[in-house]
Amino acid sequence: xxxxxxxxxxxxxxxxxxxxxxxxxxxxxxxxxxxxxxxxxxxxxxxxxxxxxxxxxxxxxxxxxxxxxxxxxxxxxxxxxxxxxxxxxxxxxxxxxxxxxxxxxxxxxxxxxxxxxxxxxxxxxxxxxxx
Amino acid sequence: xxxxxxxxxxxxxxxxxxxxxxxxxxxxxxxxxxxxxxxxxxxxxxxxxxxxxxxxxxxxxxxxxxxxxxxxxxxxxxxxxxxxxxxxxxxxxxxxxxxxxxxxxxxxxxxxxxxxxxxxxxxxxxxxxxx
DNA sequence: CGGGTAGTTTACGTTTACGTAAAGAGAAAG
DNA sequence: CTTTCTCTTTACGTAAACGTAAACTACCCG
Numbered sequence: 001x002x003x004x005x006x007x008x009x010x011x012x013x014x015x016x017x018x019x020x021x022x023x024x025x026x027x028x029x030x031x032x033x034x035x036x037x038x039x040x041x042x043x044x045x046x047x048x049x050x051x052x053x054x055x056x057x058x059x060x061x062x063x064x065x066x067x068x069x070x071x072x073x074x075x076x077x078x079x080x081x082x083x084x085x086x087x088x089x090x091x092x093x094x095x096x097x098x099x100x101x102x103x104x105x106x107x108x109x110x111x112x113x114x115x116x117x118x119x120x121x122x123x124x125x126x127x128x129x130x131x
Numbered sequence: 132x133x134x135x136x137x138x139x140x141x142x143x144x145x146x147x148x149x150x151x152x153x154x155x156x157x158x159x160x161x162x163x164x165x166x167x168x169x170x171x172x173x174x175x176x177x178x179x180x181x182x183x184x185x186x187x188x189x190x191x192x193x194x195x196x197x198x199x200x201x202x203x204x205x206x207x208x209x210x211x212x213x214x215x216x217x218x219x220x221x222x223x224x225x226x227x228x229x230x231x232x233x234x235x236x237x238x239x240x241x242x243x244x245x246x247x248x249x250x251x252x253x254x255x256x257x258x259x260x261x262x
Numbered sequence: 263c264g265g266g267t268a269g270t271t272t273a274c275g276t277t278t279a280c281g282t283a284a285a286g287a288g289a290a291a292g
Numbered sequence: 293c294t295t296t297c298t299c300t301t302t303a304c305g306t307a308a309a310c311g312t313a314a315a316c317t318a319c320c321c322g
Contacts, residue, residue, distance in 0.1 A: 008298075018299080023280060037287075037300055054233050059190045061278075072244075082248045089241050089248075096234050096241075102185050103227050103234075110220050110227075113203075117213045117220075139268070149269080154310060168270055168317075192308075 005041040014053055024052055029066050058099065068092075136172040145184055155183055160197050189230070199223075 007018045024030045025039075029052055032039040041049075048069070055065040071085050138149045155161050156170075160183055163170040172180075179200065186196040202216050 006299085017280080019282085020280060022300090027279090039299085054236070056279095057190070057230060057233050058237065059188070063278090082252055085248055086245060089245050093238065093241055096238055099188060100231065100234050102188050103231050105185070106189065107224065107227055110224055114217060114220050117216055121213055137268085148310080150312085151310060153270090158309090170269085187309095194308090 003043060005046055007039050007041070010041055010046060010049060014049060016049075016053065021049065024049070024062065027062050027066060029062060029069065058096070134174060136177055138170050138172070141172055141177060141180060145180060147180075147184065152180065155180070155193065158193050158197060160193060160200065189227070 005013075007021055010016075011018045011021060021030070022039075025032065030041075030045055030048055032041045032045050034040065051069075052062070052065055055068075056062075068088070071081070071088060074081050074085075136144075138152055141147075142149045142152060152161070153170075156163065161172075161176055161179055163172045163176050165171065182200075183193070183196055186199075187193075199219070202212070202219060205212050205216075
């Protein structure tokens, strides 16, 4: 199992530019080791990159993702920190559930639209219905 | 049932600034009627605004939402148009389903994180577990 | 008639998330 | 040694989605 990665390996695997990856580092989301000047990414870095990209797909700003990372890394012994973390989790959960409802709604509408278009095509006698 | 709306009514109902609503018009997403210089929004405009905002929550760019509107409005008799529409629907569906998977994953992780934090708090004897 | 309250246009400013170009370092290949 | 990659830093540029300020209009209130 591979244990370190170069920037181009990661950029190819996740289909992002090296520029983007360096930018995430600039913003404090990644902190790869160095071999001389070259960046060397660990498996932890790779996981983080995956999380960053998933966050992006869900509309998280980089600063939000960074904040979540910091919470994860922060002192888990501090009761105050944990309460704060629970609040953040709660907020995120509500946003995501709203988003899920939005998705269900749009998928439903796409169904309706698709059916109506297919019906229209069928009526035209072109009948490519089972596609 | 109300049949027309002012810009401030809509901005309050959907919690967006009038500036944003005018911007959507600039970008060709809304085309309210006018009474003199004043904008008068119909129920159709209101529905569109709702769709715009839902699109935003899902990470659609305004230009993408506009493109979908144009498809909806376009000549439904044109077979080519309909095929194109079906393709767009398919693309959108795949993106949305990816997004749904992302959401499920994050919600699952939030569950794990929340449980572990609650457990940590319980162990500390502070036991606010049933919150 | 002097204010408020909404609304309008015009235009420049701002943030986020990179793109892109320039210039150089280091290692391998011919 | 020169070429060729890959990677690096530095820095300016850019698109999207508004924010914000200025200056104006129109109407209602007392």
